[in-house]
Amino acid sequence: MPLVGGRALAQEGPLKVGFIYIGTINDNGWNYAHNQGRLYLEEQLGDAVETTYVENVPEGPDCERVLRELAQSGHNLILATSFGYGDYVIKVAQQFPDVKFEHATGYQRSENVATYNARFHEGRAVCGTIAGHLSQTGKAGYIGSFPIPEVVMGINAFALAARKINPDFTLTPVFISTWNDPAREADAARAMADQGIDVITQHTDGPAALQVAEERGLVGGFGQGADMSAFAPNAHLTAIIDNWGPHYVDAAQAVIDGTWESGDRWPGLKEGEVVIGPYNEKIPAEVVEAAEAVKNGQIDGSFNIFTGPINDHTGTERVAAGVTLTDQELLTMDWYVEGVIPPA
Structure with a gap:
């Protein structure tokens, strides 16, 4: 579902997973593929997750605002899917140490920020x-x-x-x-x-x-x-x-299980x-x-x-x-x- 802004307290129930895209999910390319991964996550984990996506988020200060709104509205796993989001992911992650962030194609990591890519x-x-x-x-x-x-x-x-x-x-x-x-x-x-x-x-x-x-x-x-x-x-x-779905399932399940750890992931053809x-x-x-x-x-x-x-x-x-x-x-x-x- 699209993002509804505003502050909300974290609650028991499904893991809230947020995605931000630099373009539209109908671009028939990069953003479409990430959104297919989000849909796969919903299909595989069902009621255990609730996903949110925000489209057309530029690589600039507006990205920081969207990341913060997702964190404030109870999302415990946030996927930032464009290279230029990196500095803002690190900044917002410092303000929300209990939220897990993953940055696609990025290189900056911290205790609650992981990176992932594809070959x-x-x-x-x-x-x-x-x-x-x-x-x-x-x-x-x-x-x-x-x-x-x-x-x-x-x-x-x-x-x-x-x-x-x-x-x-x-x-x-x-x-x-x-x-x-x-x-x-x-x-x-x-x-x-x-x-x-x-x-x-x-x-x-x-x-x-x-x-x-x-x-x-x-x-x-x-x-x-x-x-x-x-x-x-x-x-x-x-x-x-780009087949992002299995990674999104693994990441969300790890957060649910309490086993999520920061790191870098770079699979390719071999891993599918x-x-x-x-x-x-x-x-x-x-x-x-x-x-x-x-x-x-x-x-x-x-x-x-x-x-x-x-x-x-x-x-x-x-x-x-x-x-x-x-x-x-x-x-x-x-x-x-x-x-x-x-x-x-």
């Missing part, structure tokens, strides 16, 4: 493999929100995978400084198409770039956060689907938190087979896209042959691999 870059490696096989121009575009490590990691994973197929493959990222602005996303996609780019992917929340790919008759693109094939049935090649959607029927069988090999290799541990040798975009070796980047190195990634054309 989206594993899905990007699958998508990059498909792009490397299918692109006719050898040029792809990547519409990003902000150049934070999470996004840079995805850009690099996509480029590395594509260049394993086509060593001359290039990837051009464009940052639009927002997670969800359909007009900006569409404009960026059109500009890419005008430059001869025939595969477009994105780390933004909606299907606008895919719709442009459909309109322009490009080779295609990839859904972000959820299956977006309904918006671009020809251009949608596959999707990285990152899921590769259905492949478009137009993709040749051998390309699907190659994509599945990359997916399954990451699940069984036999393949890691960030195992060297890896050069950066200047040609300087960053990762020696046989060496695999650590999680900490991935989480602080601020450089681009060979084949990426950095924004000016």
Whole structure:
């Protein structure tokens, strides 16, 4: 149910779980996927939980107000689902030490603040493999929100995978400084198409770039956060689907049981938190087979896209042959691999 503000005393009964979203639950991407996780939580735990969600909460002072209202109105577990909420989560958590907070894609923790994420870059490696096989121009575009490590990691994973197929493959990222602005996303996609780019992917929340790919008759693109094939049935090649539900069930149950502890959680394809959607029927069988090999290799541990040798975009070796980047190195990634054309 939507948030009803006002102070209320904590009460016996269902665990009250609050979610804040940067966009709308109908964005068909990031926020939609988190809300599907909320619905899964209700389905699995039934009367043991009562959930609240607040949409369109910007990454700024308004986030602090919403977090505080949720805590004041008896919510004992609050999920903040966008990167830029981090400072406000920490601040409000200090004022409500008995409330548990979890911050998606964040890095700041305290006794009552945990972080959780998903290895989206594993899905990007699958998508990059498909792009490397299918692109006719050898040029792809990547519409990003902000150049934070999470996004840079995805850009690099996509480029590395594509260049394993086509060593001359290039990837051009464009940052639009927002997670969800359909007009900006569409404009960026059109500009890419005008430059001869025939595969477009994105780390933004909606299907606008895919719709442009459909309109322009490009080779295609990839859904972000959820299956977006309904918006671009020809251009949608596959999707990285975020499956947050099991984590939300685990977190809520831990609070109910009194076993919740602060920490960090970063699962991926192996754990089923990152899921590769259905492949478009137009993709040749051998390309699907190659994509599945990359997916399954990451699940069984036999393949890691960030195992060297890896050069950066200047040609300087960053990762020696046989060496695999650590999680900490991935989480602080601020450089681009060979084949990426950095924004000016």
